[in-house]
Amino acid sequence: MPREPDAFIEADYVIVGGGSAGCVLAHRLSADPSTQVVLIEAGGEADAFAVRMPAGMATLxxxxxxxxRYxxxxxxxxANRSFVWSGGKMLGGGSSINGQVYIRGSRHDYQRWVDLGARGWSFDDCLPYFRRAEDFTxxxxxSHGRGGPLSVSEQRDPHPSAARFMAACAELGLPTLDDYCAGNQAGAFMSLATxxxxxxxxxxxxxxxxxxxRRNLQVLTFALAERIVFEGRRAVGVRVRQQGRSVLVKARAEVIAASGAMGSPALLMRSGVGPADHLRGLGIEVVADMPGVGSELQEHVGVGINKVVNLPTYNSQVSPLHIAGHLARYLLSKKGPMATPAVQAMACARTSPA
Known part of the structure; x- marks a missing residue:
């Protein structure tokens, strides 16, 4: 029998994971002052200078x-190689360590979801929510909105090679897209940044x-969710390990798993929700036999292509002197290398029918 927790917290909604989705959920659910919300994050605050500075991604x-580092x-x-998948371990999750490229899917990808039965997920259905989320500067x-929580901006200081890349794409016959977020990404474009x-x-x-x-919102950091607590098949809380103590966070309404594509399935399986034979093999009591939990994960493949050019690039300016210069320029003007120089300008070719 698990020992009694050291502390109790109770709320209406308990959100496990303070990442890209969890922060949005905390924002929206706590907008109702009569609702108590607890947000649980295994990492810490997202206030380090390297997090705020776009190019600091390289150190994160x-x-x-x-x-x-999954x-x-x-x-x-x-060739039997293994990769490490990144996942943000702090408030903001992946959005606190990523390359800050703002990009939406292509219209025909959304339509494929609809064709498979996901009503309400066409590009036109989702577009009002994209607009609502944005504060486009x-x-x-x-296709863009203003006044939303998420700031999306044009690049402040693109490298000269980005314009040359765009010109080269045009010479090859690729269309130049002024707005690649309108549903069509077949062409070349300058990336927007969050x-x-x-x-x-x-x-x-x-x-x-x-x-x-907000008085009705409590954020727990450095709090690792060990498992969801069930009464029968109803989720009633979350057992959390925080700084050496066990905390039971009880939920009057809902427990929401928002720990990402890796963290949420792992939490569910630790809690007894998943493929029964696999859970029993690990000594986990089965709450619900759900074979789909933890399966069919798909990830996009990235292929890097390096070319030698006859002008300095941000990727080549990595000496201590260059880094010091970029840092000084950033502190003075908030300009300098974007977090991901390789995708300042991008080109996409259509790979499936519209």
Whole structure:
């Protein structure tokens, strides 16, 4: 029998995971002052300078303090190699360590979901919510919104090579897209960034920070959710390990698993929800036999192509002197390398029918 918890907390909604989704949920659910909300995050605050500074991503990815560094199983199709998948371990989750490129899917991808039975998920259905989320600071476009929590901006300081790349794409016959977020990504375009006045705008910054002082919202950091507590098949709370103590966070209405594509299935399976034979093999009591939990995860494959060019690029300016110069420029003007220089300008070709 598990021992009694050291502390109890009770709320209407208990959100497990303070990442990209969790911060949005905390923002929206706590907007009702009669509703009590608890947000549980295994990592810490997203207030480090490297998090706020766009190019600081280079020091966050792969850093065990900020990145879960999920190891994959060895893959026989790639010479039995194993990869490490990044996941943000702080408030804001992946949006606090990613490259800050703002991009939506193509219209025909959304339509495929609808064709498979996901009503209400067409591109046109989702577009009003994209607009509502945005505070777009660039040239006004029909597909973008203003006044939302998430700041989306044009690049403040693109590298000269980005313009040359765009010109080369045009010479090859690729169309130049002024707005690649309108549903068509077949062409070349300058990337937009989830940044506000030269700083990263994660969901922790855009959604959570403005509402942290709400009296009906409690945020637990460095709090690892061990398992969801069930009474029969009803989720009634979450057992949390925080700074060496056991805390039971009880939920009057709902427990929401928002720990990402890796964390949420793992939490569910630790709690007895998943493929029964697999859980029994690990000594976990089965609450619900759900074979789909933890299966059919799909990830996009990235292939890097390096070219030697005859001009300095941000990727080549990595000496201590260059880094010091970029840092000084950023502190003075909030300008400098974007977090991911390789995707300042992008080109996409259609790979499936519209």
């Amino acid at each position: 990815i792969g850093n065990a303090k900020f990145d879960w 190891p994959s199983e060895r893959d026989p199709s790639i 660039g040239t006004p476009m029909d 940044q506000r006045e030269g700083q990263r705008c994660s969901t922790a910054a855009g959604y959570l920070a403005p509402v942290r002082k």
